[in-house]
Amino acid sequence: MFDDFDSFDDGDGFGDVDSGDFVKFGTLTELKQKKSLNRKIIGKWVSVFLDENMEPYALEMSCKHQGANLAEGKISNNVVTCPRHFWQYDIRTGKAITEYSPNLRKHAIRIREDDLYVSIRPVMR
Numbered sequence: 001m002f003d004d005f006d007s008f009d010d011g012d013g014f015g016d017v018d019s020g021d022f023v024k025f026g027t028l029t030e031l032k033q034k035k036s037l038n039r040k041i042i043g044k045w046v047s048v049f050l051d052e053n054m055e056p057y058a059l060e061m062s063c064k065h066q067g068a069n070l071a072e073g074k075i076s077n078n079v080v081t082c083p084r085h086f087w088q089y090d091i092r093t094g095k096a097i098t099e100y101s102p103n104l105r106k107h108a109i110r111i112r113e114d115d116l117y118v119s120i121r122p123v124m125r
């Protein structure tokens with residue numbers, strides 16, 4: 001189930017919730033009720049998905065092909081399939097499964113009690 005990520009750096013290079021690197025994105029309760037949570041962070045749409053272990057992951061929301069909304073895609077085996085032309089991405093890493101696609105930008109996540117926070121900037125790789 002959900003770990004409390006708030007009190008440590010999980011290797012993504014960001015600090016804790018109070019570091020100024022994060023915005024409140026929603027709640028875990030909401031996320032469990034829906035397929036994804038979606039909102040704009042500094043003008044870019046970001047989606048949070050749950051993997052098969054119920055761990056949340058945040059990725060840019062637009063497909064690298066023609067910008068379709070990946071939050072409307074099908075998720076199976078931790079892979080989201082774009083609803084428009086079926087390019088695929090690993091929801092835990094943003095890595096493209098479709099070989100000619102660039103990877104999606106991934107954002108860091110922190111959890112404090114039921115609140116879910118997403119990094120303002122993507123994780124540098």
Ligand code: FES
Nearest residue numbers: 063065066082085
């Ligand atoms: S817009 Fe996603 S595969 Fe074409």
